[in-house]
Amino acid sequence: MQEVFDFFSLKVSRKIVPILLLLTYFAVVIWFVLRFAYAPQSYFLIALFLFSNLPSAFIIISKKSNADLLGELKTTEKALRATYKHWDSLLSLLPQAVFGYANNADGNILFVNDFGIKLFGYNDLDDFKRMGYLDIFDSSQKAKIIAERDNLIERRSTAISEYVGLKKDGTKFPVALYSTPIMDSDDRISGVLGILIDLSEIKRFKDTIDQLHSLDQAKDDFLNIAAHELKTPLTSILVISEVLKEKSKNLGDLEIGKDVDLVFGEAERLKKLVDQILTATRFENKHHPIKSEPFDLLALINSHVTTLKSLAEPRGSKLDFQVSSGQAMVSADHDKIMEVLNNFVDNAVKYGAPKQTITIKTIINSSEIRVEVTDQGAGIEPEKIGRIFSKFSQLENSFSRTQEGIGLGLYICRLIIESYKGKVGVKSVLKQGSTFFFSLPLIKK
Amino acid sequence: MKILVIDNDVSIGITIKAALGLNASYEVTVCLSAKEGLEEMKKNEYGVVLLDFMMPEINGIDLCKIMAVDEKLKNIPVILISALPITSEVFQKSNGNFNEISVVKGLLEKPFSVAELLGKVSAVLNLNK
Numbered sequence: 382m383q384e385v386f387d388f389f390s391l392k393v394s395r396k397i398v399p400i401l402l403l404l405t406y407f408a409v410v411i412w413f414v415l416r417f418a419y420a421p422q423s424y425f426l427i428a429l430f431l432f433s434n435l436p437s438a439f440i441i442i443s444k445k446s447n448a449d450l451l452g453e454l455k456t457t458e459k460a461l462r463a464t465y466k467h468w469d470s471l472l473s474l475l476p477q478a479v480f481g482y483a484n485n486a487d488g489n490i491l492f493v494n495d496f497g498i499k500l501f502g503y504n505d506l507d508d509f510k511r512m513g514y515l516d517i518f519d520s521s522q523k524a525k526i527i528a529e530r531d532n533l534i535e536r537r538s539t540a541i542s543e544y545v546g547l548k549k550d551g552t553k554f555p556v557a558l559y560s561t562p563i564m565d566s567d568d569r570i571s572g573v574l575g576i577l578i579d580l581s582e583i584k585r586f587k588d589t590i591d592q593l594h595s596l597d598q599a600k601d602d603f604l605n606i607a608a609h610e611l612k613t614p615l616t617s618i619l620v621i622s623e624v625l626k627e628k629s630k631n632l633g634d635l636e637i638g639k640d641v642d643l644v645f646g647e648a649e650r651l652k653k654l655v656d657q658i659l660t661a662t663r664f665e666n667k668h669h670p671i672k673s674e675p676f677d678l679l680a681l682i683n684s685h686v687t688t689l690k691s692l693a694e695p696r697g698s699k700l701d702f703q704v705s706s707g708q709a710m711v712s713a714d715h716d717k718i719m720e721v722l723n724n725f726v727d728n729a730v731k732y733g734a735p736k737q738t739i740t741i742k743t744i745i746n747s748s749e750i751r752v753e754v755t756d757q758g759a760g761i762e763p764e765k766i767g768r769i770f771s772k773f774s775q776l777e778n779s780f781s782r783t784q785e786g787i788g789l790g791l792y793i794c795r796l797i798i799e800s801y802k803g804k805v806g807v808k809s810v811l812k813q814g815s816t817f818f819f820s821l822p823l824i825k826k
Numbered sequence: 827m828k829i830l831v832i833d834n835d836v837s838i839g840i841t842i843k844a845a846l847g848l849n850a851s852y853e854v855t856v857c858l859s860a861k862e863g864l865e866e867m868k869k870n871e872y873g874v875v876l877l878d879f880m881m882p883e884i885n886g887i888d889l890c891k892i893m894a895v896d897e898k899l900k901n902i903p904v905i906l907i908s909a910l911p912i913t914s915e916v917f918q919k920s921n922g923n924f925n926e927i928s929v930v931k932g933l934l935e936k937p938f939s940v941a942e943l944l945g946k947v948s949a950v951l952n953l954n955k
């Protein structure tokens with residue numbers, strides 16, 4: 382009621398007064414003009430009147446009344462309340478504990494959001510406010526927390542630390558605390574604002590990841606040890622079967638010789654597998670020193686033309702060499718690089734069509750040499766291409782595998798080439814064929 | 827020519843003996859521990875010793891060190907046998923001279939073939955002629 386009255390009475394008078402005043406001015410002016418129109422001194426009087434009184438009229442118009450100020454204050458207050466509510470709901474929504482504590486010896490809690498109350502297992506705000514900020518951390522961390530708070534206040538900076546939080550029921554849990562000083566209007570530090578993140582979940586994830594890592598390591602170690610352990614019995618099988626073969630030759634028993642060949646062949650296959658596993662683990666280990674020396678890759682390929690051709694012979698395939706002329710110096714282990722090329726060609730023969738032409742092509746630019754092996758086979762399905770250079774890529778579909786091996790060949794190729802800062806890749810078109818390539822950086826002569 | 831094989835793994839001893847047996851001029855004795863091998867070397871004169879790298883109690887390297895300071899044994903050439911490729915790298919570091927262990931004249935990495943075994947043995951024997 383009071384408000385309406387104030388508004389009505391004051392507001393009306395405020396609007397009416399200047400208008401009335403103006404009207405009076407004009408009336409007086411007209412009167413003066415009519416009364417002293419032809420008297421020269423009248424101009425002076427008119428001017429004097431106008432200039433002495435008009436400003437006061439404007440002042441009255443522009444001056445705000447107390448009531449206006451009150452109204453504005455109320456509007457501002459409303460806006461502030463809305464903002465406060467806005468931030469308050471934002472604070473209570475935050476999935477992190479936000480709290481403030483006083484900059485005094487007790488460090489009593491000034492405020493805390495809903496999440497903070499729940500996180501620490503308190504009933505309500507009052508329940509929580511009975512605590513000092515030190516009470517919400519494990520007592521063993523007291524000294525560290527106080528030291529950090531003092532440092533924070535002295536430097537007026539922000540700090541991030543990990544502590545052990547303490548719930549009302551005594552449960553301990555890992556937390557990350559972000560804190561920053563709260564300044565009052567005089568720039569004095571009145572308290573500290575803290576944002577506290579519960580790290581239990583993250584710690585659990587981290588532990589799981591660590592566990593997975595160590596399991597993965599254990600698997601690699603097992604493979605490595607198993608492969609090494611296989612070497613001794615393999616030696617016996619290989620050597621004894623060779624000895625047997627010699628003896629059967631001396632005895633003239635060809636049948637035994639054939640059987641022994643079978644044993645020897647299978648043992649060789651096993652040996653190849655063991656070698657693959659060991660090569661893979663060796664190149665996976667980044668700390669293991671790898672051999673590296675400069676050589677001409679083009680010369681290396683040219684010197685292996687016959688060996689590579691022999692790989693293609695069993696399936697009646699032909700090799701077409703398109704090797705650049707000149708030199709291409711790279712720094713690597715030439716045996717390992719040949720192993721990669723052999724593997725590419727061997728795959729092209731195995732997976733390509735019989736009696737096809739396999740192209741081995743080199744492309745040299747200013748910084749690298751690229752070696753491509755192209756077959757005319759069935760091509761690789763797009764969904765398989767992404768995994769083709771991954772470890773055990775053959776194991777994915779173990780029941781429908783068409784080729785022997787455990788899928789380490791191309792993985793090893795990638796490890797070898799990448800350890801010499803090169804790249805491997807494949808392009809493939811279904812029913813047309815695939816191109817496997819590797820590139821190595823050229824070194825200056 | 828008398829050849830001594832020292833390996834705690836029985837099957838490797840038999841295997842090497844069988845392979846070297848292809849050469850009628852080789853007479854092979856197998857010992858299953860370094861200690862046994864040392865005694866055997868002191869009893870009989872051997873042209874070459876094939877020695878396993880990893881053995882319990884006294885391992886291959888330690889036995890070589892013992893041999894290197896023994897007046898009677900320091901001239902017997904040793905071929906180290908190992909399943910670990912690291913041996914060859916360890917020795918490459920000393921420029922292939924096997925400086926540290928003077929008696930070691932060759933390395934054989936498992937799995938090896940008959941040809942590799944015979945080749946290494948005859949190479950080391952020729953070296954000592």
